[in-house]
Amino acid sequence: MTSHVEQQIAARIAAARRKDAEDKRRRQELAEARQHGLAARHAQKLRNQASRSTTPKENRMTSKLDQTRRAAMELTLYQLQTPNTTDVYDLLTRLCPRGIHDLLPLTLHLAESAGELLARECGSKVDAAASLAQQLAKASESDR
Structure with a gap:
């Protein structure tokens, strides 16, 4: 108990x-x-x-960044869907009506995206930079 x-x-x-x-x-x-x-x-x-x-x-789209992203997406979609790239100038003119003022942010955004993708493929930003530098050196040599 x-x-x-x-x-x-x-x-x-x-x-x-x-x-x-x-x-x-x-x-x-x-x-x-x-x-x-x-x-x-x-x-x-x-x-x-x-x-x-x-x-x-x-x-x-409200912000400039959103507009730039949208333009980059449209340009990328065009490049993926169209084998003939001769009409890309018409698309760029439509996407960048103010010329260089619209083209610079678009170019920077595409460069950032390409850099991130290359860094993922190479494993790090350092390796990506080295790979890109080698590719640019080869391209410079072939231009000569």
Whole structure:
């Protein structure tokens, strides 16, 4: 037979275990609700973006960086889809209506993207830079 004190200690231990289990279950439910809420907010954001009016003024990308990214994406898509690149000048004229002022950010963005891709392929920026320097040296030699 257990004493009254031992019974109270056992009851307290059982209550603490029930409380811990309840807290864990509640935290799990909150985490699931949080994940569901994040997914729902993201889906709603995408629906809102898709349902916006498509008039040119409202559909325009707002920041210069967004405009540059969009131009780079259009140029890259054109290059991927079109084997004949002679029409690229018409596309560049459309993408860069202000000439050099629009072309510089586009060129920088494409150079950054190409650099990131080359760094991923080579394993590091240092190796990518070395590889690119070798390719440029070979191109310079063949130009002579």
